[in-house]
Amino acid sequence: MTVDRIIIEKNTKDIYENISIFKNLKWIPRFLITMSLGFSMDKRTPIEIKEPIVLKQFLKSEEFALIQSIAIKNYDNNVQILNDEEKVFKAAEEYANTGIKILKDMEDRNQLGSFLKNFEKLILDEIDQLEI
Amino acid sequence: MQIDLFEKPKFTAKPFLKWAGGKKQLIDDIENVLPKKIRKTHKIEQYFEPFIGGGAIFFYLASNYHIKESFIYDINKELILTYNAIKRDPDELINELSSLEKDFLKRDDEKRKEFFLNIRKKFNEVIPDFNFDVYSREHVIRASQTIFLNKTGFNGLFRLNKKGEFNVPMGRYKNPKICDSVNIKNVSSVLKNVKIFNKSFKESEDLITDKSLVYLDPPYRPLNKTSNFTSYSENEFNDKQQAELAEYFNKITEKGAYAILSNSDPKNEDENDNFFDDLYSDYNIKRVKAKDSLKRLNNELTGIPNLKEMEEKREKYRKKEEEFNEVINKKEDEKEKLILNSAPYILSFLALNNSSNIIQYKIDNNELPPPIDQEVVESALKKEICTICGRHLDTDSVIFAENLLNTINLSNDLVKILTNIKTPLSKNIDLAKRFKEKRNTIMEDIRFNKKNLNEVVEEIQKIDKDKGGYDDELIKQKYIHRTTLETNLKDFEDYLVGYKAEKVTISNTLENKQVIENKYLKDAEKTAEISRKITLCDDYVKILTRIKDSIMDETKNLIEDLTNELFFRFIWKEDVFKKVLIDKDYSMNLIHVSGYNSLGTASAGERELLALSFTLALHNVSGFHSPLIIDTPVARISGVHRENFANIFLEVSKNQQIILLFTSDEYSENISSLFKENDIKEYLINLADNYKTKSTIGGV
Numbered sequence: 001m002t003v004d005r006i007i008i009e010k011n012t013k014d015i016y017e018n019i020s021i022f023k024n025l026k027w028i029p030r031f032l033i034t035m036s037l038g039f040s041m042d043k044r045t046p047i048e049i050k051e052p053i054v055l056k057q058f059l060k061s062e063e064f065a066l067i068q069s070i071a072i073k074n075y076d077n078n079v080q081i082l083n084d085e086e087k088v089f090k091a092a093e094e095y096a097n098t099g100i101k102i103l104k105d106m107e108d109r110n111q112l113g114s115f116l117k118n119f120e121k122l123i124l125d126e127i128d129q130l131e132i
Numbered sequence: 133m134q135i136d137l138f139e140k141p142k143f144t145a146k147p148f149l150k151w152a153g154g155k156k157q158l159i160d161d162i163e164n165v166l167p168k169k170i171r172k173t174h175k176i177e178q179y180f181e182p183f184i185g186g187g188a189i190f191f192y193l194a195s196n197y198h199i200k201e202s203f204i205y206d207i208n209k210e211l212i213l214t215y216n217a218i219k220r221d222p223d224e225l226i227n228e229l230s231s232l233e234k235d236f237l238k239r240d241d242e243k244r245k246e247f248f249l250n251i252r253k254k255f256n257e258v259i260p261d262f263n264f265d266v267y268s269r270e271h272v273i274r275a276s277q278t279i280f281l282n283k284t285g286f287n288g289l290f291r292l293n294k295k296g297e298f299n300v301p302m303g304r305y306k307n308p309k310i311c312d313s314v315n316i317k318n319v320s321s322v323l324k325n326v327k328i329f330n331k332s333f334k335e336s337e338d339l340i341t342d343k344s345l346v347y348l349d350p351p352y353r354p355l356n357k358t359s360n361f362t363s364y365s366e367n368e369f370n371d372k373q374q375a376e377l378a379e380y381f382n383k384i385t386e387k388g389a390y391a392i393l394s395n396s397d398p399k400n401e402d403e404n405d406n407f408f409d410d411l412y413s414d415y416n417i418k419r420v421k422a423k424d425s426l427k428r429l430n431n432e433l434t435g436i437p438n439l440k441e442m443e444e445k446r447e448k449y450r451k452k453e454e455e456f457n458e459v460i461n462k463k464e465d466e467k468e469k470l471i472l473n474s475a476p477y478i479l480s481f482l483a484l485n486n487s488s489n490i491i492q493y494k495i496d497n498n499e500l501p502p503p504i505d506q507e508v509v510e511s512a513l514k515k516e517i518c519t520i521c522g523r524h525l526d527t528d529s530v531i532f533a534e535n536l537l538n539t540i541n542l543s544n545d546l547v548k549i550l551t552n553i554k555t556p557l558s559k560n561i562d563l564a565k566r567f568k569e570k571r572n573t574i575m576e577d578i579r580f581n582k583k584n585l586n587e588v589v590e591e592i593q594k595i596d597k598d599k600g601g602y603d604d605e606l607i608k609q610k611y612i613h614r615t616t617l618e619t620n621l622k623d624f625e626d627y628l629v630g631y632k633a634e635k636v637t638i639s640n641t642l643e644n645k646q647v648i649e650n651k652y653l654k655d656a657e658k659t660a661e662i663s664r665k666i667t668l669c670d671d672y673v674k675i676l677t678r679i680k681d682s683i684m685d686e687t688k689n690l691i692e693d694l695t696n697e698l699f700f701r702f703i704w705k706e707d708v709f710k711k712v713l714i715d716k717d718y719s720m721n722l723i724h725v726s727g728y729n730s731l732g733t734a735s736a737g738e739r740e741l742l743a744l745s746f747t748l749a750l751h752n753v754s755g756f757h758s759p760l761i762i763d764t765p766v767a768r769i770s771g772v773h774r775e776n777f778a779n780i781f782l783e784v785s786k787n788q789q790i791i792l793l794f795t796s797d798e799y800s801e802n803i804s805s806l807f808k809e810n811d812i813k814e815y816l817i818n819l820a821d822n823y824k825t826k827s828t829i830g831g832v
Contacts, residue, residue: 035476039479061552066484073486079494080546083546119475
């Protein structure tokens with residue numbers, strides 16, 4: 001089955017549109033952030049009601065490569081998974097579904113202005129932890 | 133209900149023209165000598181300024197005191213025209229000035245000069261036909277030209293020559309403020325109830341009362357003879373006028389008016405010059421040095437913060453604060469963008485690194501089939517010929533090619549995918565790795581700008597702290613006043629430099645002229661001397677001529693008298709002739725008894741007798757006693773008269789040697805006998821043979 005668009009959980013669309021740090025971002029970077037966040041927490045959340053957000057063809061090669069690398073890792077380093085685009089995107093979308101919830105939670109817990117700082121801290125901690 | 137007739141100052145107006153000898157720097161000194169009552173109540177019943185000029189004192193008083201009635205005068209008609217135009221049509225004037233300002237400022241230096249000269253030419257051209265007496269729109273245009281020329285002219289001077297023409301060259305101002313619309317409106321409001329006159333100071337005398345405050349700022353008396361800059365208008369103001377002003381001053385103070393007058397102090401140049409001390413000996417004279425006001429103000433302001441300067445400084449810091457905040461915000465935005473763009477690759481770094489390693493491992497272990505051209509293999513199978521070496525494919529080769537083609541078909545998609553994502557994965561890993569460095573650079577910039585921002589904020593806080601507790605408005609005014617004084621002082625110093633240079637030029641010219649004048653004077657003296665001598669000579673000549681004429685007349689008269697005497701003694705005819713007259717040119721007239729000149733009709737004997745009388749008279753009068761020789765004395769005399777002549781000759785010979793040359797025919801017996809009787813010497817002259825006669829002289 002050909003995947004032609006990226007989907008999110010329907011009831012998270014509002015969150016995507018209202019979350020402060022996303023206000024100047026388009027859908028693909030928003031999706032990549034939530035996907036990566038979900039991946040870093042190693043938690044996939046299945047999508048109950050699908051809501052397409054953007055056509056896959058708009059992904060740049062670097063962005064698509066990121067989604068594919070997550071799929072490889074998620075399927076025990078089996079590169080064959082890349083032949084199954086549906087699974088590749090399913091993993092990405094379920095990680096994003098986790099990521100948006102974490103992000104919402106972060107925003108809710110932080111005062112205005114400190115959300116980005118905490119998000120930055122999260123990134124810096126990640127860099128330290130992974131020794132990037 | 134009590135009605136306050138005093139016009140309360142509602143506006144702060146200042147001079148709208150830069151005026152030579154403006155009194156802004158003397159405001160404090162003049163205010164200090166105002167009557168105590170005025171200083172206390174800030175109320176002035178009547179204010180007169182008969183030499184309004186730039187009006188610095190008037191505008192100051194009008195802006196700070198309640199003046200019930202004001203009267204201003206000036207003999208300069210251009211100045212008064214401008215005052216009236218501002219008073220009556222400030223908005224139209226602002227329009228005109230604004231238009232001139234725009235036109236002027238948009239041009240480059242060269243074009244500005246052309247523009248200036250053009251306005252000056254227009255201004256001067258209309259003078260002969262301009263109607264100053266009847267107010268019209270032309271007055272507004274002319275007022276705008278006056279202000280324009282004043283604001284753009286050299287040193288802001290407004291100087292007219294004797295013909296009333298503006299003759300100041302263009303100044304060097306970068307962006308002169310030509311149209312100060314706020315001040316023009318304020319000046320107009322102040323002038324609304326002011327009576328303005330284009331008249332001499334003397335005309336104000338009748339209106340001045342014991343309630344009047346009069347400030348007189350006449351053209352300064354030049355400090356030395358070569359710096360005569362009192363011609364502020366085409367009407368000069370010399371010592372005679374200064375004396376007349378002093379007389380006017382006496383009259384108005386006698387009326388009870390309170391009068392203040394300012395002028396230059398000639399003692400600065402010559403301490404023995406008591407010109408004003410003598411003129412105003414009955415009044416208090418306060419000598420003010422231009423720098424004194426500034427010094428006093430500086431003392432007053434010592435230790436008091438310059439609020440205006442502080443506010444300007446604060447405004448500068450505030451702008452810097454804005455700039456730093458702007459940079460910081462920009463950098464924060466840049467950092468946010470970097471975080472959000474990099475976050476996916478950092479959070480997924482494990483996956484990226486893992487995939488990249490897997491692909492690299494497969495490449496390193498040849499797990500990824502080499503890239504084979506599917507079309508080449510298919511073509512070889514079809515033709516059963518190797519497309520590379522051209523050999524016919526055997527069975528083994530065909531089987532190998534068929535297996536290869538199957539492998540290609542089976543793995544091609546995955547290989548493609550893995551190969552395609554290799555480079556993007558590397559880019560993503562690189563992006564994640566470079567995040568920290570990029571962020572650090574941005575953070576460094578933010579820290580730097582925040583440090584600057586903090587410093588600026590501290591400065592602003594310090595200024596706010598320093599400003600606390602002072603009367604802002606009062607101090608601000610004093611600082612503004614000080615700036616004005618400093619500007620004026622600088623202007624005066626500039627003027628002084630200009631005037632000194634002009635003085636040197638004039639002195640040089642004067643010296644040259646004096647040299648020429650001395651030469652002329654010497655020449656004139658010589659000419660006068662020569663002229664005197666010529667006159668003297670002329671007089672001598674006249675006297676001598678008169679003497680000569682007198683002598684000549686006297687001589688002639690003597691000769692005439694003697695000739696008459698002799699003639700009438702010798703003449704044997706009685707009662708025929710009346711007298712002998714001799715003219716000035718010694719022509720002879722023998723007047724007949726009948727009254728006519730009978731010389732032409734006289735006989736030869738009468739003529740000879742007359743000639744003899746005249747000759748003898750001549751001899752006698754001249755005192756020259758030479759022998760008298762008469763050739764053939766009686767040749768033309770007939771008969772008996774010859775003897776008469778002989779007797780005459782005998783008589784004459786008593787006093788005078790006489791030689792008579794007779795021919796034989798003439799020398800008659802009678803004559804000879806007569807001569808012999810009287811012992812007259814005779815000589816016989818014989819002519820030579822070749823002349824048919826013998827020439828010999830022998831005594832007888």
